Amino acid sequence: MTFCMVGAGKVASQLAPALKEAGYKPLGVYSRSMEHAASLASRIGTTGVDRITALPAGADIYLIAVKDDAIADVAAELAPHVAPGGGRAVMVHTSGSTPLSVLSTTGARCGVMYPLYSFTADYRQDVGDVPFFIEASDADVQRLLLAVAGSISRRPVTVMDSATRRRMHLAAVFASNFPNRCYAIAEKIMRSSGVPFDLMLPLIMNTARKVERISPLEAQTGPAVRYDRKVIAAHEQMLSGDDLDVYETLTRSIHDAAVENENISEHNDKLRPNENQGDSL
Amino acid sequence: MTFCMVGAGKVASQLAPALKEAGYKPLGVYSRSMEHAASLASRIGTTGVDRITALPAGADIYLIAVKDDAIADVAAELAPHVAPGGGRAVMVHTSGSTPLSVLSTTGARCGVMYPLYSFTADYRQDVGDVPFFIEASDADVQRLLLAVAGSISRRPVTVMDSATRRRMHLAAVFASNFPNRCYAIAEKIMRSSGVPFDLMLPLIMNTARKVERISPLEAQTGPAVRYDRKVIAAHEQMLSGDDLDVYETLTRSIHDAAVENENISEHNDKLRPNENQGDSL
Numbered sequence: 001m002t003f004c005m006v007g008a009g010k011v012a013s014q015l016a017p018a019l020k021e022a023g024y025k026p027l028g029v030y031s032r033s034m035e036h037a038a039s040l041a042s043r044i045g046t047t048g049v050d051r052i053t054a055l056p057a058g059a060d061i062y063l064i065a066v067k068d069d070a071i072a073d074v075a076a077e078l079a080p081h082v083a084p085g086g087g088r089a090v091m092v093h094t095s096g097s098t099p100l101s102v103l104s105t106t107g108a109r110c111g112v113m114y115p116l117y118s119f120t121a122d123y124r125q126d127v128g129d130v131p132f133f134i135e136a137s138d139a140d141v142q143r144l145l146l147a148v149a150g151s152i153s154r155r156p157v158t159v160m161d162s163a164t165r166r167r168m169h170l171a172a173v174f175a176s177n178f179p180n181r182c183y184a185i186a187e188k189i190m191r192s193s194g195v196p197f198d199l200m201l202p203l204i205m206n207t208a209r210k211v212e213r214i215s216p217l218e219a220q221t222g223p224a225v226r227y228d229r230k231v232i233a234a235h236e237q238m239l240s241g242d243d244l245d246v247y248e249t250l251t252r253s254i255h256d257a258a259v260e261n262e263n264i265s266e267h268n269d270k271l272r273p274n275e276n277q278g279d280s281l
Numbered sequence: 282m283t284f285c286m287v288g289a290g291k292v293a294s295q296l297a298p299a300l301k302e303a304g305y306k307p308l309g310v311y312s313r314s315m316e317h318a319a320s321l322a323s324r325i326g327t328t329g330v331d332r333i334t335a336l337p338a339g340a341d342i343y344l345i346a347v348k349d350d351a352i353a354d355v356a357a358e359l360a361p362h363v364a365p366g367g368g369r370a371v372m373v374h375t376s377g378s379t380p381l382s383v384l385s386t387t388g389a390r391c392g393v394m395y396p397l398y399s400f401t402a403d404y405r406q407d408v409g410d411v412p413f414f415i416e417a418s419d420a421d422v423q424r425l426l427l428a429v430a431g432s433i434s435r436r437p438v439t440v441m442d443s444a445t446r447r448r449m450h451l452a453a454v455f456a457s458n459f460p461n462r463c464y465a466i467a468e469k470i471m472r473s474s475g476v477p478f479d480l481m482l483p484l485i486m487n488t489a490r491k492v493e494r495i496s497p498l499e500a501q502t503g504p505a506v507r508y509d510r511k512v513i514a515a516h517e518q519m520l521s522g523d524d525l526d527v528y529e530t531l532t533r534s535i536h537d538a539a540v541e542n543e544n545i546s547e548h549n550d551k552l553r554p555n556e557n558q559g560d561s562l
Contacts, residue, residue, distance in 0.1 A: 010502075068512060097504075097512045116484050118502050120491065129487065131480045155483060158476075167474045170516045175467035175481045176488040177503030178531045179460030184497035184538065186456035193448045195439075199412045200456045201493055202436060203397050206410070207457040208489035210401065212482055216465035221291075221399050222458030223378075231349060231378045235451045242534040249530040250459045253523040257465065281377075281399040281453055 001148075004055045005029045006074055007065035008036040008048070010119040011094050015063065015152070018127035020044045022151040028055045052077045057089075061148070063113070064093040064103075071095060072102045079106035090141055096169025099162035100135050111136035111145045114165055118176050131155040133165050182250075185243050203281075217261060221281045224254035285336045286310045287355055288346035289317040289329075291400040292375050296346065296433070299408035301325045303432040309336045333358045338370075342429070344394070345374040345384075352376060353383045360387035371422055377450025380443035381416045392417035392426045395446055399457050412436040414446050463531075466524050498542060505535035 001024050005016045008031035020026055026046040031037035037048030049055055052074060055062070062082055064074055071093050082089040083106075091103050091110045103110035112135040119125060132149035134157055136142035142159065149157040160168065183204060187197045210219045223231040232251060239247050284305050286297045289312035301307055307327040312318035318329030330336055333355060336343070343363055345355055352374050363370040364387075372384050372391045384391035393416040400406060413430035415438055417423035423440065430438040441449065464485060468478045491500045504512040513532060520528050 067507070068509060097515060116480065118484060118488055118491070118500075120495070120500065123494070125487075129483050131483060156480065158480065160476075164474050164476070166515065167470055167519060168476060169512075170519055171467040171470040171476075171481065172484060173503055173505075173516065173528075174463045174470065176484050177501070177505060177535065178463040178527070179485075180488055180492070180497050180501055181505075181531055181535045181538070182455045182459040182463070183492050184501065185534075186452040187497055189448055189452040189455065193445050195441075195445070195449060195452075197492075197496075199397065199437065199439065200452060202410050202412060203399060203453060203457050204460075204489050204492065206406075207399055207461055208485050210399070211461070211464050211478075211485065213404070214401070215478075216461050216468055219399075219401065220458070220461055220465065222454055224454075224458060224462075226348070228349060231450075234378060234447065235454065238448060238451055242530075242537050245530045246459070246534050247454075249523075249526045250462055253466075253527050254458065254462045256523050257462070281450075281457055 001025065001061070002027045002059040003061040003063055004059045005040065005044075005063055005065070006052070006055070006078065007031060007063075008033070008040040009065065009067075010121045011065040011115065012063070013040050013043075013121055014119045014125050014127055015065065015094070015115070016040060016044050017124070018152040019063075019148070022148075024061075024148070024151075027059045030055050053081050055081070057082045059089060061144075062089060062091045064091060068095050068098050071098050075103050075106050075108075075110075079108045083108040090144065092145065096133075096172065097166050099166075100137065101162070104137050109137050109141050111141045112162070112165065113145055113149055114160075114168070116168065116172055118172075118180075127152050128154045132157045133160040133168060134158065135161060135165065182246070185246065188243075189238075217257065220254060220258065222254065224251040225258045227255055227258075282306065282342070283308045283340045284342040284344055285340045286321065286325075286344055286346070287333070287336070287359065288312060288344075289314070289321040290346065290348075291402045292346040292396065293344070294321050294324075294402055295400045295406050295408055296344065296375070296396070297321060297325050298405070299433040300344075300429070303429075305342075305429070305432075308340045311336050334362050336362070338363045340370060342425075343370060343372045345372060349376050349379050352379050356384050356387050356389075356391075360389045364389040371425065373426065377414075377453065378447050380447075381418065382443070385418050390418055390422050392422045393443070393446065394426055394430055395441075395449070397449065397453055399453075399461075408433050409435045413438045414441040414449060415439065416442060416446065463527070466527065469524075470519075498538065501535060501539065503535065505532040506539045508536055508539075 003024050004027050005012050026044045029037050029041040029048045034050040041048035091108050092113050096114050114133040115130045117130045130153050134145045282305050285308050286293050307325045310318050310322040310329045315331040322329035372389050373394050377395050395414040396411045398411045411434050415426045
């Protein structure tokens with residue numbers, strides 16, 4: 001089986017080497033930047049190009065890993081080149097929020113292989129740890145993509161339609177992008193006090209690992225869930241601007257969820273079930 | 282060295298067994314709930330009481346791990362009992378946001394041992410993984426608390442004043458309580474689509490581990506940092522209430538920080554430095 005990589009960014013530069021190691025033969029890498037194309041191409045022993053139609057037309061899979069807004073344009077240019085009159089070539093994109101229809105309207109065989117992960121360009125990550133979500137234009141392509149994803153990942157490969165995948169992408173924003181922003185605010189607060197951010201890493205890992213055992217709803221701790229008005233007011237005094245908005249909005253979200261979870265009013269003592277417990281967070 | 286545990290909640294039930302294993306001898310456990318006091322006391326081979334003055338007066342350390350609002354009252358009752366006329370006993374609380382002065386105004390020798398962690402009551406956690414922050418009424422007590430914390434933790438033990446500790450607690454809310462709330466919203470979105478939350482765990486761990494290598498400011502990914510208006514609008518369509526508020530507030534925070542970081546306006550193309558990169562998140 002052969003593939004071309006369309007894109008040379010974060011996703012492409014993690015998936016292309018993983019595919020090669022799993023036995024798929026690279027036939028070319030495209031990027032608008034010749035430098036990026038050549039760099040990734042040389043890592044996997046193939047040729048980089050900066051025009052889509054310069055890619056070889058005979059590959060089995062064209063893996064499109066470009067930004068969401070560019071997928072439709074790339075597909076419109078790629079389809080007549082690699083699959084004129086409905087050829088064998090399969091076009092596959094990797095986007096959570098882009099429907100399969102963006103590819104299928106070209107008439108080509110197509111699919112989606114969405115990696116639920118946050119890739120970084122600058123070091124090699126373990127693609128084996130990535131859950132993939134698959135969608136396909138037909139049963140043959142679905143079998144193909146299940147095999148491809150299964151050959152590069154040890155995690156579950158799940159068949160999922162475009163609407164559900166879009167919701168998964170939304171969930172991933174909450175599970176990854178937003179926690180990372182909160183880490184960044186924590187880092188800023190610590191830096192301003194001359195405390196190294198490294199001291200926060202055990203708590204960050206502890207918090208992430210905890211939800212492997214218990215639901216995050218049960219795992220919630222902190223002044224917001226206890227509704228400790230004195231601590232909350234003192235914290236708000238130390239914040240301003242966007243950081244204060246984030247604090248207030250998440251504090252309200254935590255408190256409202258706790259009230260809903262316990263089905264009690266905020267003035268009910270039950271909201272503080274562990275009056276004597278003490279809680280470092 | 283001997284100690285009494287004042288409190289039997291999340292922090293107390295993790296610290297007391299760790300202290301016992303490090304060679305400190307427990308002389309008693311207090312909780313307002315006799316059941317909680319007896320339960321923790323039996324785990325560490327001592328006696329539980331539900332009145333503070335029923336604790337033995339001769340211990341070296343009284344570790345106060347009760348909720349923030351209760352510390353002052355507990356200390357006021359404990360001090361004349363265990364350290365009349367300025368005795369040897371040391372009163373220590375474990376709170377991030379409570380100043381040492383709450384204890385020192387009693388006239389007793391005192392200190393703070395703040396564990397930067399999010400403890401859970403129901404299973405034994407690794408106290409060795411916890412960074413501690415120490416404050417003391419005098420150099421002798423500081424030496425004592427450095428030794429105590431150092432004997433139960435492999436992580437750094439840092440001397441820190443009350444004002445800085447309060448900022449550390451605020452940072453910890455951002456690094457732990459708020460990410461956990463975001464996990465809970467992700468779980469809710471997935472559950473409503475019939476997708477098991479387990480599939481999100483690799484991404485959650487991947488996101489937490491990433492900031493061990495690079496600053497969270499550099500690690501930021503997602504539609505907010507790319508300012509992908511189409512994806513953001515589609516996400517907002519799927520949300521309502523507090524969840525929508527959290528989405529909007531954090532999206533703005535991420536975007537503003539990216540603009541500030543790059544020192545560019547939001548309409549500048551540089552905000553999309555990797556137009557061809559593609560990014561699963």
